[in-house]
Amino acid sequence: MKISGKTRVCGIIGDPVEHSLSPVMHNAAFEELNLDFVYVAFRVRREELGEAIIGARSLNLHGLNVTMPHKNAAMKYLDEIDSTARSIGAVNTILNKEGRLIGYNTDGIGALKALKENGITPKGKKLLLLGAGGAGKAIAFHAAQEAEELVILNRTPQKAKKLAEALRKESNKKINGNAFSIEIMKKELRDADILVNATSVGMHPDVNQSLVSPSLLKPDLCVMDIIYNPLETKLAKDAKAVGAKVVPGIEMLAYQGAASFKIWTNHPAPVKVMKQTALNKLSESGVYY
Numbered sequence: 001m002k003i004s005g006k007t008r009v010c011g012i013i014g015d016p017v018e019h020s021l022s023p024v025m026h027n028a029a030f031e032e033l034n035l036d037f038v039y040v041a042f043r044v045r046r047e048e049l050g051e052a053i054i055g056a057r058s059l060n061l062h063g064l065n066v067t068m069p070h071k072n073a074a075m076k077y078l079d080e081i082d083s084t085a086r087s088i089g090a091v092n093t094i095l096n097k098e099g100r101l102i103g104y105n106t107d108g109i110g111a112l113k114a115l116k117e118n119g120i121t122p123k124g125k126k127l128l129l130l131g132a133g134g135a136g137k138a139i140a141f142h143a144a145q146e147a148e149e150l151v152i153l154n155r156t157p158q159k160a161k162k163l164a165e166a167l168r169k170e171s172n173k174k175i176n177g178n179a180f181s182i183e184i185m186k187k188e189l190r191d192a193d194i195l196v197n198a199t200s201v202g203m204h205p206d207v208n209q210s211l212v213s214p215s216l217l218k219p220d221l222c223v224m225d226i227i228y229n230p231l232e233t234k235l236a237k238d239a240k241a242v243g244a245k246v247v248p249g250i251e252m253l254a255y256q257g258a259a260s261f262k263i264w265t266n267h268p269a270p271v272k273v274m275k276q277t278a279l280n281k282l283s284e285s286g287v288y289y
Contacts, residue, residue, distance in 0.1 A: 008037045013044040014067035021278045022065055025257050028277035032270045053077040063264040064094040071134050078103045088138045093260040107135050108142035110256025118247045120222045122147040125193035132159045136198035149174040151188050189216045197225040202233040210234040219243035226252050
């Protein structure tokens with residue numbers, strides 16, 4: 001990689017950010033397409049967010065990814081918000097377009113693309129979504145446009161119900177929110193076609209945890225866990241054991257990154273390269289399973 005005075009700089013802001021796979025993914029993609037870009041990680045504390053975004057504009061950074069805990073708060077510092085990101089209430093991508101900072105959200109796009117690229121279409125199906133947080137909200141927004149039925153379960157039921165109510169106003173689909181419980185999970189999984197875990201349950205180091213009892217899983221179910229550390233969560237292992245179709249979290253990571261890449265460069269992303277680079281980085285580390 002050659003860096004010059006013309007090299008465009010992209011990056012990711014968050015806290016923590018040292019664990020991010022985005023730098024290796026995007027730099028591999030830039031190199032693959034021979035683009036004069038570089039991608040770096042910036043640790044930005046919550047109280048420094050405004051200054052960081054002002055600094056990004058002043059330094060003429062070309063684009064940013066935004067990760068926790070800044071996806072909601074970053075919106076107030078931008079000049080323009082894409083309509084999808086505004087509906088979701090969070091951004092994960094920023095484009096500096098001639099000094100104007102524009103916010104986007106590619107999380108939901110990445111999740112739906114990951115399903116479709118693995119042969120699963122939500123159209124006409126019932127999708128059960130666990131979690132109504134940042135990623136869950138983005139996935140719910142896009143799933144509501146395609147799935148015939150969407151059920152959102154969350155530990156704080158009011159959050160799931162509020163999200164479902166907002167989505168119903170924009171759609172004529174059957175959309176409901178409820179509390180997370182074993183009984184409700186059992187009932188909703190009976191006729192669910194797709195199960196998506198958008199919570200952090202099962203993430204390293206708590207790799208033996210899952211929100212779903214193995215007895216509730218079935219062979220005709222598709223299971224996607226957005227967690228990519230470990231590469232195969234307990235939920236994914238349990239689903240595989242009963243013969244269910246499994247879409248790993250690394251798929252969503254790659255496709256949401258690819259959508260950001262297209263926004264910044266106006267080039268289709270080399271998704272296979274991004275995915276393989278991320279997998280290689282994970283395999284190099286002794287803490288991933």
